[in-house]
Amino acid sequence: MDARFEVPAPLRADVRLLGELLGTVLKEYGGQALLDDVERLRELTIAAHDDDPERADHAAAASEALVSSWDIERADNVARAFTCYFHLTNLAEEYHRVRALRAYDTGEAPVRDSIAAALGEVTAQYGEEEALSLLSGLEFRPVLTAHPTEARRRAVASAIRRISNLLTERDDSRLGVTEHAENERRLLEQIDVLWRTSQIRVTKPGPLDEVRTAMTVFDDTLFQVLPSVYRALDDKIAGEAAGTLPPRVPAFVRLGSWIGGDRDGNPFVTAAFTQKAMSIQADHVLRALERVCERLGRALTVDAETTPPGPGVRRILADARAAFPDLAEDVATRSPGEPHRQVLLLAARKLSATRQRDADFAYASSSELLAELRVVQGSLAGAGARRQAYGELQHLIWQVETFGFHLAELEVRQHSKVHARALAEVRAGGDLSPETEEVLAVFRVMAQIQQRFGPDAARRYIVSFTQSCDDLAAVFELAERALDGRPLALDVVPLFETEDDLRASIGILDEALALEPVQRRLAENDRRFEVMLGYSDSAKDAGPLSATLALYEAQAAIANWADRNSLRLTLFHGRGGALGRGGGPANRAVLAQAPGSVSGRFKLTEQGEVIFARYGDPTIARRHIEQVAAATLLASTPTVEKRTANAAEKFAGIAATMDAAARSAYHGLVRSDGFAEWFARVTPVEELGQLPIGSRPARRGLALSSLEDLRAIPWVFAWTQARVNLTGWYGVGAGLEAVGDLDALREAYAQWPLFTVTIDNVEMSLAKTDARIARGYLELGGRPELSAQVLEEHRRTTEWVLKVAGHERLLEGRRVLGRAVELRNPYVDALSYLQLRAFRALRTENLSDGEAERLRRLVLLTVNGVAAGLQNTG
Template sequence: MSLAMDSDDELTGSRAAQTLTDDLAFLNSLHEQVLTEGGNADLVEVLAALVAACREPGNGENGSRADEIVASLDTETTARLTRAVTVHLHLTNLAEERQRSRSLRVEDGEFTGGVDAGGVGDAIEEVADAFDVRDRLARMRIHPVLTAHPTEARRRAVTSALLRIAAQLDRYDDPLNGSAEKAVARRRLLEDIDILQRTSTLRSTQPEPRDEVKTVLTVFDQTLFRAVPRLYRSVEAALPQAEPGRADAGVPAFVRFGSWVGGDRDGNPHVTSAVTREAMSQQADQALAQLHTTVQRVARTMTMDSMWTRPSDELLASLAIDAVALPEEFARFAKDSPDEPHRQKMLVIGARVAATRAQRADLTYHEPADMLADLRLVQASLIAAGDERTARGELQHLIWLVETFGFHLAELEVRQHSAVHEAALTELIGQLGDVPDAAQAATDPVYLDRLATQGWPRSVSPTSERTAEVLDTIRVMAWLQQRWGATCCGRYIISFTRSAADLTAVRALARLAVGDRPLRLDVVPLFETGADLANAPTILRSWAEQESTRAWLAAQQQSAGERSVEVMVGYSDSAKDVGPASATLTLDRAERELVQWAREADIRLTLFHGRGGSLGRGGGPLHRAILAQPSGSVDGRFKVTEQGEVIFARYADVMIAQRHLERLTSAVLLSEAPGRATAREEAGDRYAALARTIDVQSRGCYRALVDSDGFADLIAAISPLDEIGELRMGSRPARRSGASRGRSLDDLRAIPWVFSWAQTRVNLPGWYGLGSGLSAVGDLPLLREAYARWPLFTSMIDVAEMSLAKTDRPLAAQYLSLGNRPDLSAQILTEYDLARRLVLDVLGQNELLERKPHLHTAITLRMPYVDALSHLQLRALRMLRTPHDPRNGSRPDEQAWSQILLLTVNGAAAGLQNTG
């Protein structure tokens, strides 16, 4: 279970906890056997002693028994111990994920039923009287975007070993298997746990974007192609008067997937136009391979002969054309499937998909719509012949797959920083000769709009490699659209959008790159900092006035019947900029203003939520976050980033992936339910003054800390911040400038910022400033009332509670002491104490997570082991941050301790899960 999940089902939780405990006991016994057989019996004893010490009261205090045990270990034993603890945490995660999947299969536990738990049937029942559900589904769009943001610390080799262990656990637990089969499964479990224990958890080489593409593609291959049709079936079954698999329930394919993997070049010099082209080629190859396999499978089942299932005249006419278009293949199909016209047509479709994959021009499908037309021809013929079951069965699954994934699998989105465009334009405009100040012109939206609409006055060429790459990226987008269709790669996201010029700049560059040639270019502003979020409506009004923008919107109106704009809001950098509480309230205010702007401009707005997996980057229960969104900001459309460990937590298992998508579906349906929308807006108005107080006070508290002299040095001294890059989690540098080290928080990305604080057990990005904000309100009954009635405030407090629960004050104090800044340490710990006390007061609890037993269990299972890693990491940091060993005065072995530090970082990431 990801620690971002939550539940209220305590009874089921006790049953699930017992099964989970049994699984863990079994896995731990096998792990101990592997360690003993491998000559590490001493390690089993040391691990047991350290974990027992970490369960003692005050274990995190300096000088505790846990500290004494760790201080007595040599480097070799420390490294071996760290590895063993990490394996234990991986096995714990596996057992918990398995329990989630098991609960879903038996329709048990927190992941089924109930509106607030994300039950689709309950959601449809609630909204059925308010609006036409089928019409709402037809307009719905749920759009997860998978990113390569480096928050998944596991190597693929580790993930593969865990998948093998999970498969053997299923085999061992299968009640239909006898003792011999169980013995085989147990042997295989020991073998794979042995391999896992001996596999290095650290990557030896830096991943390239191509490696990241392969990693993300496995999610589609192993999970999503099966989970998506299951989602649509579950929605179909929940509709009134539905008869799944026979009657047309009117469930459209309302899910689309996006990807930044191979397209996101913001601060990543390794993502080039060549990488983007290759990424889409890999995606298309996999999509077509999956579709071909599915077509072949469905075709094998269509053995109905024409006497019992008469083909339509349209189908017969289509087959006559196929007979001359591909004579050799069709002759073989007719011979192998005589008097089976529906099967013959499916085999023809399969041959054309294979030809599309092989880029055989004479038989290729030019776009997915052509393939859909053939599939619907078969479906219509079956329906006319009275065979509703076959028409609405697996064939419908195939139609849903084509509608959802097309030939490109996921829309590849391009992202670049606004400063890169500005520099490129300054370079190019400087060559024109008639512009006195090229840098000023590069930020003038009117001048850039003229370049976009009228063209460049004369030919210019890039003089730098970076500018050439900007233009080549746009050219690759045009080429990909020509090859795989306009929807494969048409969105261009501008990080740190600060003005209308930042948006117009992309069209000016596109005009130079491709001239008048066809190009779908949907410019998406990304507002990230507090100031940019506040200015977003003003920026958009100015942008909408530009001629190039008006022409783009008019073209949308003509083709789609409406003008639509996508706006991305960033949770990560806004929280890093103003603190978690102020960022939550700033985002809410900005979204309300964006909704108002869209209404005034007669534009259909889609908000794209740039959320991370960690609680300090917008993480937490996603369906509850949707229900807390301002009215009008969802309106049937929800787009969100999914990254790192969150991708694997939500999409690595078919059942879990299906359930996650169901929760999103139900939340999007419920978001505009009249009763909920009205209550949400009334609460927002009622508690507006409370929100302003929290916003101002929490922001002031947060900025006072991060603006303190030496604060950037503090986080580098107390955490593995500078060493995180050596984990080689992703191809993107930790800093936008590409520097491996430094003391600039502005240059530091949000992910390593959050990752580092999680390692220190301070977890500061998830709660700092909230205590001061709540204290400034000074009215506990009002705060409790707001928690009960205002979903946004409820979500904010719940996320803070989870974040505080993963903070360990004694260990945090030890980490903070490494910075030799007692003033800043006291400031941080005082705010922690205040936030914890007031959150508990608002919740009316004595302890954190009292009412979230599943989360409490998840954290309790891991904490002694995570605490052990923290003690080991603290010693490694002390050895590396001091010039001599405090025990004997000798210089420490920096290479050995650096390796140990990285091992502890990797292990703690496994235990804390949503680290970045």
């Protein structure tokens, strides 16, 4: 294969080392014959990407023949080998990315796409006062969701992390020969564990398993990373006075979570689970804050003579002596003459009491802890200990401001039809069904959570498939009936998902403003209003290009509506990891938003494998947060808003032409007679429903008789597994061809951010598609006309995207991504051939129950490998 994308030497060395160690493990497990089979398939799939079509076709045919010659046990082992290889390659690439990011940060100038660079750009255009004003209102709200797109088991992820840590250790130049050899032995040991660990979960995770999995991101990265992000920017602003001035940077990140709160179509998420989810979150953050208070308290040994305490510190200690004399005396004895230290050590004890629900000594709220910390900070600064006041103590203050005592704002989501049924029952009187009782119980749990942790802990209620103002009014009425007038801060957030719903949004929002509970909330919350936009169902409904354009139009219209009504709008973007669900680089997406739709605030869902890809490593998490925050800052400036608005107006005609043609092409496929049944035959969507990777069912109905029954995630996941990736590109070629004017399209690509991002994302999706392998899946449907339609649109889209981007080959302009995709695809092919072999037999042969079960297991095993290889699932 022509290595058109150069691999950096350190990355090449890491991949070679891990590959050789995996080879050793395979030979120890299955002998030389197993390793030989893996190597033979690897060589053939690489040859199948040769530039000579004849040689490539011959190698592809030989790959299929080799795979078909193996028994099921050998096929299983080879599939596991390639899956393990992808896990190892992924961690090597992740570590090289960390290595590159560290090398990139030279300190000579702000790092590109960082918040400091964005702030510098805004300052240069508008002055320091305007830039800092914009910064003061900055908000980034990532919301973790438990959608089943993380195909790895937690045990597998843990093994991968241990191997990653050992790989990082090897980069330490201080290691001696003996230590290097020991590191390699431990690497072999952990790769052997990875190989021997089942890639497939035995049971589906429950909602609480998903909560605990998400907590690892908080524990391992976010708790420490966020204050370091704030600190880096604050130091840039302060310059030489860094660490001696009150902070100018607000804690602008607020974490949200649907895990344990999203009950739309998930019968396993009950009110009891929601309460348990919040208890788990609170336990994690309270333990973390307690550890920091204890650590800082032990280190803050400034005494009263050098650093006399202010009256606030003396009052806190006097109150403690009066209320808890034994405890206050114990702390004072351990820290004599160190009043600031005593306050922090007492705070650690009070956090422990808060966690253990000891009401006598617990904090009433996180704001009470914040008040004490600010008293300590003010006292230190007043005594001249400014570095103590604005150093580590400020990190703790930022952590409390960011996470509170609840860690993440737990958001509830439910389908509008569920509310309608519940309200009808409640109004009718009489006995209530279990479903309605459960709906009412949720509001009671939200009230209990707010009572303990404050309104921000659980005040958002998202209404899926909002199609009228009645859908929003129903939630307020149900809450009132559930609570009998007891207080509940409730922000009901409409979720517009289908294209029709997006177009009807303004009328619904106008009516919503007239609702008395909405007017009351606007008066309480400084006229803040939130609207959620669904990327998944709109794309499934209209196709990727038409959905993108419809979402942009909806954003622009809602932003104008909010401006007319003097509202502080937050648009909540329900983006997935895959391109068919609004995926792609988040920072570039922010800069392509409609004018006025950002206004310093950006909120989005972070789903499945995306959570760990973006937040699993501290360096990568910091870079992602910086990039999104920087883009949010820039997107809120008049310059960017004007440029975006002018481009949208200039290319409106092109957009309309593309929209009509792309929509027609997409509907021409998905609305064909029998399409849903054909889709179920040509993709492993039915098998994916059996894969225990998430607590939520894959579809709302019992059988796949129409696409409306199917959730957007398995819709995308299934096409990805079949190497068609249809959801990321279908109809785009038809839209571009309908315009036909290449010069005009290239001008739009150069000047219109939305179009640029769309074409780049489509190009990425096409690069992860393989028409040769896809053809094998499509042939199983017995509908050659539909197969031909898909393949022709793939050819047309590839041709036009390359012409518009001015590229000879896919991803030509994106060196790092292009290298990763080009080098991975042959190895993904190996797993696809194994999956296709099992898939063909399941679809076309009469099999015994035992044979069918073994083949389904092979399909599920390869699903994990393909997901790891493509790094996109749903």
